[in-house]
Amino acid sequence: MPSTTSRPTALRLAGSAAAVATGMAISGCGVLAGLQGDVFQLKVGDCLADELTGGEITEAATVECDRPHYGEVFASxxxxxxxxxxxxxxxGRAEEECTSEFESFVGAPLADSELEVFMLHPSERTWNRIDDREILCIVHDPAGETTGSLSGAAR
Structure with missing residues (x-):
């Protein structure tokens, strides 16, 4: 989602090979109002209200995971x-690490799963300006919104 602020820092969004091959277009959470926040405040266990689109991301709306949501941060x-x-x-590091972490979180290998992964990772600008070194792995169901955690979903 394009930034509406002039903030000079952002994370870069990248999809896994599986997500790119199958496409990442699904609807967000419709009328569900999320809590708009700084993408640098996201942490494992947070659920995203809406799909994040490619490029540099500065904000992400979160919502309680027991409400319908687009994706869940499952690894850092x-x-x-x-x-x-x-x-x-x-x-490459983001894809390798997130693919590896996926199986322990979901309970099935990414290659065999109906779920998809995308990553938020540092850009050169965030690396140099704010010492950003964090990769966030996010899982989502391309079939639609999820309610509850995908931890142990084994699908």
Whole structure:
């Protein structure tokens, strides 16, 4: 979702190979009002009210997970300090780590699952300006909104 603020920092959104292959277009939570917040405040266990679209993301609406929602943050990976390793390296690490974490969270391998994963990861700008090193892994059901956690869903 494009930023409506002039804030100079954002996270980059990336989809997994499986999500990209099947497409990521599903409806958001309709009339459900989420709590709009700073994307840098997201944490494991947060549920997203609406789909995040590609590019740099600065805000994300959250909602209680027992309400209908688009996706759930299921893992956080912190990259090592140092120079920005480049977009391809960051995206590759995000996909590798989130795919690995998916099975422990959902209870089924991503390749066999009907669920999809996308990632929020540092951009070069956030890496350099605010020392952002966090990758967030988000699971969602392309069939529609989810109510409750997908932890242990095994699907």
């Amino acid at each position: 990976i912190v990259m090592e300090d140092g120079d920005y390793p480049g977009d391809a390296a960051v995206s």
